[in-house]
Amino acid sequence: MPSKDEKNLAQVIDKLAKMDEPRRSIMRRVHDVIVSAAPDLKPRIWYGMPAYARSASTPALVTLRNDDRMxxxxxxxxxxxxAGxxxxxxxxxxxxxxAVDEHTEQRIAEIVRSVVD
Structure with missing residues (x-):
């Protein structure tokens, strides 16, 4: 039987899979950057959006939104x-x-790490 974290991850992957291209590939790439930059964060759905939290029972710290803009x-x-x-x-x-290029990936990783450090 899958764990809560595994179920939550599956829901996030499903949410990303339902997006139209090219957004699906872009958002999946950003998801991969987030989980790589902060492997301790747990993917989950938060208010209908892919999100990342310290655990399945804590509030999301980072969200991915796919509206008029990503x-x-x-x-x-x-x-x-x-900011200063x-x-x-x-x-x-x-x-x-x-879009997401290498520089954007690096900046996203920095942002996510700043939230969990």
């Missing part, structure tokens, strides 16, 4: 740090993307 977002449950510089006390929380 985006990676940090939820309010993640530890935030003010020109952004002052603003806290970055969402990044939109239309």
């Amino acid at each position: 985006n990676l977002a940090i939820t309010e449950k993640a530890p935030f740090q003010v 510089g020109a952004d002052g006390s603003l806290m970055p929380a969402a990044w939109y993307f239309e």
